[in-house]
Amino acid sequence: MSPSNCALVLFSGGQDSTTCLAWALSRYDRVETIGFDYGQRHAIELSMRPSLLAKLRALSTDWKTRLGEDHMIDLSVLGKISDTALTRDVAITMQDNGLPNTFVPGRNLLFMTVAATVAYRRGLDVLVGGMCQTDFSGYPDCRNDTMQALQTALNLGMAKNFAIETPLMWIDKAATWRLARELGGDALIELIRTDTHTCYLGERGALHEWGHGCGTCPACELRARGYAQFIQE
Numbered sequence: 001m002s003p004s005n006c007a008l009v010l011f012s013g014g015q016d017s018t019t020c021l022a023w024a025l026s027r028y029d030r031v032e033t034i035g036f037d038y039g040q041r042h043a044i045e046l047s048m049r050p051s052l053l054a055k056l057r058a059l060s061t062d063w064k065t066r067l068g069e070d071h072m073i074d075l076s077v078l079g080k081i082s083d084t085a086l087t088r089d090v091a092i093t094m095q096d097n098g099l100p101n102t103f104v105p106g107r108n109l110l111f112m113t114v115a116a117t118v119a120y121r122r123g124l125d126v127l128v129g130g131m132c133q134t135d136f137s138g139y140p141d142c143r144n145d146t147m148q149a150l151q152t153a154l155n156l157g158m159a160k161n162f163a164i165e166t167p168l169m170w171i172d173k174a175a176t177w178r179l180a181r182e183l184g185g186d187a188l189i190e191l192i193r194t195d196t197h198t199c200y201l202g203e204r205g206a207l208h209e210w211g212h213g214c215g216t217c218p219a220c221e222l223r224a225r226g227y228a229q230f231i232q233e
Contacts, residue, residue, distance in 0.1 A: 005029035007126035007165070008119045010111055011070075012036075013045040013052055015196045015211070015223060016130030016168055019176055021056065022183040023167045024128045025063045032124060034071040034115050038107070039079020041086050042202035046072075052195055059187055071118055078110060086200060092217060099138055100218065102200060108141035109150060116154045116162055125162060132168040135176075135222055144169050173226020178233070198223045 007024045011017045011033040024031045035049055049070070057064040079087040084104050094100055108131060115127050131142040140146060144166070151164040168176055180188050192211070197204070199213030199220050206212070210227035213220035 006122075006124045007031050007128050008115055008122065008124040009033050009128040010035075010115055010130065011049065011053075012130075013048040013196060014130075014198050015192050016132065016176060018052060018056070018192050018196050019180045019183070020128050020130045020167055022063075022180060022188055024126075024165075025056070025060070025066050026183055028126065029066060030068055030124075031066050032068045032071065032122060034073060034118055036073050036075045036078075036111055036114070038075040038077075038104075039082075039087050041089065042197065042200055044202045044204060045197040048195060048197050052191070055191055055195065059184055059191070069122075073114055073118075075110065075114070078104065078107060092200065099140075102218065103139050106141070108139075108146070112147075112150055112164065113154065116158060116160075119162065120158055120160060125160075126165055127162055128165045128167070130168050131166045132171070132176075134168075134170055135172045135226065172229075173222055174229035174233070177226055177230035193227075 005028050007028040009021045009024050009031060011021050012035060021033065033053065035046060037046055053070060057067055082104050084102060086102050086104050092100065092102055112127060112129065119127060131147055133143050147164050147166055151162060154162050171179065177189065180192055194207060194211065196211065198211065200217040201214045203214040204212045208215060208224065210224045215224065
């Protein structure tokens with residue numbers, strides 16, 4: 001157990017955040033979750049969250065005991081001021097600045113700041129997010145340096161001692177699948193495979209070997225490639 005035994009997990013309903021939630025439930029006495037409706041194109045992920053939380057509780061008596069309140073926050077203003085492929089019905093492309101147009105500027109910064117505000121009120125000292133610098137699309141707000149700087153800013157600005165934990169920061173998607181199996185066995189793997197949502201286009205459709213999705217967007221390709229590597233081990 002961590003000396004600080006209360007955590008708030010940024011939980012979108014996707015593969016990474018579900019793995020992070022399982023990670024937190026294996027470490028902290030009390031775990032709450034927070035999700036954000038920011039007008040995302042793949043809003044289907046939000047509809048997956050309640051059933052995912054219920055099924056995670058059912059996987060383990062300990063997890064059921066530790067998993068507390070869920071908070072859903074309306075951040076639709078972010079979608080209104082963004083012009084990206086995740087907030088508009090446009091094709092996914094690379095931009096002149098070298099970043100894909102799926103990058104939503106300020107998203108993770110805003111998410112963590114709002115999460116810290118909720119954690120302050122709820123008495124939670126650890127913020128857990130699925131940011132990853134190994135398998136990512138070049139998003140600058142997923143980098144370890146960004147999260148460390150944000151942790152410093154939040155603690156200075158709120159006179160607190162929050163810890164930002166990013167258990168996926170240095171691992172690839174195959175290792176993320178592997179971590180899920182270590183945390184919850186085949187039952188958690190199957191739950192992530194069938195019930196989480198990753199596809200940028202919000203496509204549920206057919207169930208592929210690696211899960212639901214269009215199969216061609218960057219998120220689906222990354223998830224599928226990681227799963228293929230995982231099952232070959």
